[in-house]
Amino acid sequence: MIIDGLQYNNWNRALFEQARAENLTAIHVTVSYWENAEETEANIRQWNRWFDEHDDLILPVLNGADLERAASSQRTGIILGFQNCSPIEDDYRGVERMHSLGARIMQLSYNNQSLLATGCYEEHDGGVTRFGREVIREMNRLGMIIDMSHSAEESTLQAIKYSNRPIVISHANPSSFHSALRNKSDRVLDALAAEGGLLGCSLYPFHLPGGADCSRALFCQMLCRLVDRLGIEHVGLGSDLCLGWGYDKLAWMRNGRWAKTTDHGEDDSGTPAWPDQPPWFSGLAGFREIDEGLVQEGMSRGEIDRIMGLNWQAFLDEGLAPEAA
């Protein structure tokens, strides 16, 4: 079972077929970066069309049972998620509304300050806000998973503290592996794991030492060290694959509607383009590479299986259940 903790692709049937060919049981896909409620609903409607049109290949994942269904029917389960809280706008009721539409994972902030928490590119980190605490309670209640991938350090520590259920960092790497505003300190990773959380390790070039030059072995060695530090059950994958988009989509991700002055995030190349992926992870076939890489590092089959998908399965199975009354 392979579960990928994040992808944002320009989806089409060929990609769904690839996901099947690579035996992906589930993928957490992004339906909002800066999209507001109305725009997010339009994106979800698009997914609902795809669920109908390609129901031989994909199905929506609303709970742990759907993951089992995906596996047993040899299809790829799709977990709809938000990289920001913009879909709920200023309304705590938006959590329930978006949950009812099928969303199951939400980041509390995306790079910038949101109404809930601070993003990793802000100069100062005010932590989880008053509204943020209300929303965390709602997410806990409904079984919508809190994701702090693009949030700032103190905000992430507070989210772990305020949430009464484990949270996820769906796509990031340890700062000790590569220093980047998007990667996570040992302090955050230790707190995440101590409270039952999960880290999905990222293949996005800006999260890797050397970017596209990062070797498969280097990446797999990082996974091994992470298992040693956090414990096997807290380590998974979140590839952050972004296939098939033009630059306009990257500009949207980086600048939304908020930046009059173009912002390039952590890309200091001055080139307005998507960064190159490592050649061994340029698409969905890359998961096989990681599996092989971990074998080469001497990891056991049982541990590899957990990293490739079983940890995500266990986390989702528990995390997507509504809170016990």
Add this chain to the structure above:
Amino acid sequence: MIIDGLQYNNWNRALFEQARAENLTAIHVTVSYWENAEETEANIRQWNRWFDEHDDLILPVLNGADLERAASSQRTGIILGFQNCSPIEDDYRGVERMHSLGARIMQLSYNNQSLLATGCYEEHDGGVTRFGREVIREMNRLGMIIDMSHSAEESTLQAIKYSNRPIVISHANPSSFHSALRNKSDRVLDALAAEGGLLGCSLYPFHLPGGADCSRALFCQMLCRLVDRLGIEHVGLGSDLCLGWGYDKLAWMRNGRWAKTTDHGEDDSGTPAWPDQPPWFSGLAGFREIDEGLVQEGMSRGEIDRIMGLNWQAFLDEGLAPEAA
């Protein structure tokens, strides 16, 4: 000339007549607390209807010349303003859009964390955000005045620093007069005045020592001390009068759509009701009381006139002009 730096009343013709009877040249009125773009536009449309229906009593103020027009035609100028940045939503272009609709003053945050800055009721203050700096530039460019009445300390200091034009705190008092999360430290007031800003002193009970029991003399003595500390040109009035509303409106102001758990702000009475005003300032006739109170404190007519309105006039005349190209 009397100019009031903030009122939020349940407006009707009788109130406009009172404003005339009390010789109010201009009032900064609130058209948004938590209202988004669409809701704010509806509120502005309502004002545009009133501008037509009551054009013998009121007129919109878009610039300093309109203040002169209000004075010379013996009408009350209305300055449309927002107590929060919710009307621009997540879009820097919202500043120009709202400016084109007639809005001239905007607070960067209202009690809570906003996308631009932190509010005074948050536990932590992250300062002005990345989006906030973009918006400050837009407001500076267009001549929309930055108001930090409900913002937190560090955010306010940063707004003063990042803005290349003077800002206002339209309705608050010094913390040294009454300790409250909504009142302002000497550090903030000194920085405000040093950069040419203006403080509108508030008559809202939670901003006064003893609430409704605060005497006229005590309030006027505070104004005198403030003149000594900041200089006469930085002191005005911003009554924060809220006439004619039921509790539902107060609940909206305090809780918006963000609070599932009812929040009472700085009201620890446990009573879901509007606080009582001081008897000497329970309505628009209160401005005469302040004038008389300042006379009793021995303030000169010239200084009293500045506090009652001329300082606001000078500030608005400069602040509402678009930035020189």
